[in-house]
Amino acid sequence: MPDKLLSIEQKRPEGDWRNAKVEFRKGTICYSAAPKNIAYLGLPNPREWQPFDADWKLPPNWKQIILAGMKERLQKYRSFRLFMEICVRCGACADKCHFYVGSGDPKNMPVLRAELMRSVYRRYFTLTGRIFGALVGARELTEDVIKEWFYYFYQCTECRRCSVFCPYGIDTAEITMMGRELLDLIGCNINWVMEPAANCFRTGNHLGVQPHAFQDSLQFAADEATQITGLPIEVPINRKGAEILFVMPSADYFATPHYYTLLGYLMLFREIGLDYTLSTYASEGGNFGLFSSHELMKRLNAKIYEEAKRLRVKWILGGECGHMWRVFHQYMDTMNGPADFLEPPVSPITGTRFENARSTRAVHICEFAADLIHHGKLRLDPRRNDRWNVTYHDSCNPSRAMGLLEEPRYILNSVCRNFHEMPENTIREQTFCCGSGAGLGTDENLEMRLRGGFPRANAVKYVKEKHGVNLLACICAIDKATLPTLMEYWVPGVEVAGVHELLGNALVMTGEKERTTDLRGDDLPDDDLCGEPLVKVREEAARE
Ligand code: SF4
Ligand code: SF4
Numbered sequence: 001m002p003d004k005l006l007s008i009e010q011k012r013p014e015g016d017w018r019n020a021k022v023e024f025r026k027g028t029i030c031y032s033a034a035p036k037n038i039a040y041l042g043l044p045n046p047r048e049w050q051p052f053d054a055d056w057k058l059p060p061n062w063k064q065i066i067l068a069g070m071k072e073r074l075q076k077y078r079s080f081r082l083f084m085e086i087c088v089r090c091g092a093c094a095d096k097c098h099f100y101v102g103s104g105d106p107k108n109m110p111v112l113r114a115e116l117m118r119s120v121y122r123r124y125f126t127l128t129g130r131i132f133g134a135l136v137g138a139r140e141l142t143e144d145v146i147k148e149w150f151y152y153f154y155q156c157t158e159c160r161r162c163s164v165f166c167p168y169g170i171d172t173a174e175i176t177m178m179g180r181e182l183l184d185l186i187g188c189n190i191n192w193v194m195e196p197a198a199n200c201f202r203t204g205n206h207l208g209v210q211p212h213a214f215q216d217s218l219q220f221a222a223d224e225a226t227q228i229t230g231l232p233i234e235v236p237i238n239r240k241g242a243e244i245l246f247v248m249p250s251a252d253y254f255a256t257p258h259y260y261t262l263l264g265y266l267m268l269f270r271e272i273g274l275d276y277t278l279s280t281y282a283s284e285g286g287n288f289g290l291f292s293s294h295e296l297m298k299r300l301n302a303k304i305y306e307e308a309k310r311l312r313v314k315w316i317l318g319g320e321c322g323h324m325w326r327v328f329h330q331y332m333d334t335m336n337g338p339a340d341f342l343e344p345p346v347s348p349i350t351g352t353r354f355e356n357a358r359s360t361r362a363v364h365i366c367e368f369a370a371d372l373i374h375h376g377k378l379r380l381d382p383r384r385n386d387r388w389n390v391t392y393h394d395s396c397n398p399s400r401a402m403g404l405l406e407e408p409r410y411i412l413n414s415v416c417r418n419f420h421e422m423p424e425n426t427i428r429e430q431t432f433c434c435g436s437g438a439g440l441g442t443d444e445n446l447e448m449r450l451r452g453g454f455p456r457a458n459a460v461k462y463v464k465e466k467h468g469v470n471l472l473a474c475i476c477a478i479d480k481a482t483l484p485t486l487m488e489y490w491v492p493g494v495e496v497a498g499v500h501e502l503l504g505n506a507l508v509m510t511g512e513k514e515r516t517t518d519l520r521g522d523d524l525p526d527d528d529l530c531g532e533p534l535v536k537v538r539e540e541a542a543r544e
Contacts, residue, residue, distance in 0.1 A: 045187025
């Protein structure tokens with residue numbers, strides 16, 4: 001099967017690229033949103049339809065709606081206006097998109113993806129486009145163009161890799177976001193975005209987990225952490241007056257391998273005696289509004305801050321999530337902020353002031369943990385992770401949107417002894433996307449996900465062959481959900497883990513029992529096989 005997806009032909013578009021006819025093929029698209037989810041969110045034009053249908057049942061005045069929506073956004077967002085004007089077609093971005101690399105479809109080149117929107121902009125919003133039409137790259141807005149937008153704006157994971165290479169800093173992800181916003185106005189959206197968003201509205205999290213089930217899941221995890229360490233571990237929920245509100249992606253308490261990351265958090269908080277609480281309503285860090293519209297993103301982000309206010313905490317600590325951090329760092333201030341009812345975050349253990357979070361009042365768990373390690377506040381036995389040869393996937397949003405590059409590596413190098421970087425042009429700011437972000441991680445879209453994830457998988461294959469890498473660490477819930485499938489397909493034998501799972505393994509907790517298993521329940525390396533007893537490493541760590 002990989003052979004089939006490896007036959008990628010990079011070719012020129014057949015005929016005129018402005019021909020908008022798209023073939024909707026199973027495996028390469030996402031299904032439309034169920035009307036009940038659109039209605040629940042109060043968004044327009046809920047109806048039954050599917051991308052394969054000839055008739056999308058668009059509202060009769062769909063064209064006016066789109067053009068009015070475009071006009072409004074051109075006035076509102078300077079970036080959108082700018083990006084419609086300044087591309088010089090240099091082509092520097094052309095081969096930087098993982099969907100282009102993996103599919104060979106020219107309309108997946110960022111420059112051409114943006115051109116799908118620009119051509120309509122020119123026709124209706126520029127004088128030259130109105131007069132000269134196709135001669136200056138303008139085209140009519142037709143139903144086929146709407147279908148083409150749907151196909152290609154839902155074949156972009158809004159990862160922003162292309163923008164790293166653009167000499168003008170054009171951010172194609174922002175154009176995709178505008179495209180999706182406009183499609184929302186006529187009820188053309190996908191269920192994998194709308195259902196989690198509607199669930200978030202109803203219960204606070206993507207799966208629609210009710211408060212009692214949330215509490216049960218957390219209690220189960222605490223009991224398991226207690227079993228592994230022999231120490232009583234508790235999970236405070238909705239505790240008013242706690243110092244810190246901890247928010248994580250909901251996958252951490254209902255999916256694997258995310259769940260092992262949760263065990264790591266709980267052990268860490270117990271060890272340092274953190275005064276924190278979780279919230280049954282802010283029970284989701286993820287924000288699928290980012291994949292739909294600015295308005296929805298704002299509405300979903302607000303709940304975290306409302307809970308911080310209600311629980312009277314000082315600041316927010318956030319778990320291993322991707323787009324939660326993009327929303328915090330790039331949009332929070334102007335959307336819902338400033339959060340000046342909270343305090344500028346200060347670590348209660350080390351006294352470090354997190355100046356970068358002065359405005360959002362939200363600190364990433366990797367910043368927090370790296371600071372603890374840096375100040376010698378944790379005792380670590382990295383040999384407990386000796387069965388892993390680890391590499392690190394920079395999740396797009398924490399790396400490109402918030403610049404979180406060093407902290408995860410600092411933690412990994414402290415808790416593991418075998419760490420290997422993937423090639424330079426595939427990590428840090430240049431990291432390749434998992435291929436399944438921005439709401440595209442559905443099974444009906446599996447072929448396109450595997451194609452889009454191919455460049456990332458290829459880099460993992462390189463370090464697997466060179467260094468025997470068997471574990472891909474990351475700090476994003478979508479990565480943890482989708483990379484295992486990607487690895488199984490392209491690089492069998494490589495597993496996926498959160499950084500705090502590995503930290504939890506290595507953490508030597510005060511008064512813990514002799515650990516026999518890691519957080520996955522697998523046997524730890526035998527003392528004798530390790531050469532010197534693990535306990536000695538613990539004592540040395542304690543002395544240091
Ligand atoms: S944002 Fe990412 S997925 Fe979208 S066009 Fe750019 S590189 Fe491709
Ligand atoms: S790199 Fe920037 S300017 Fe060049 S084609 Fe791509 S979007 Fe346009």
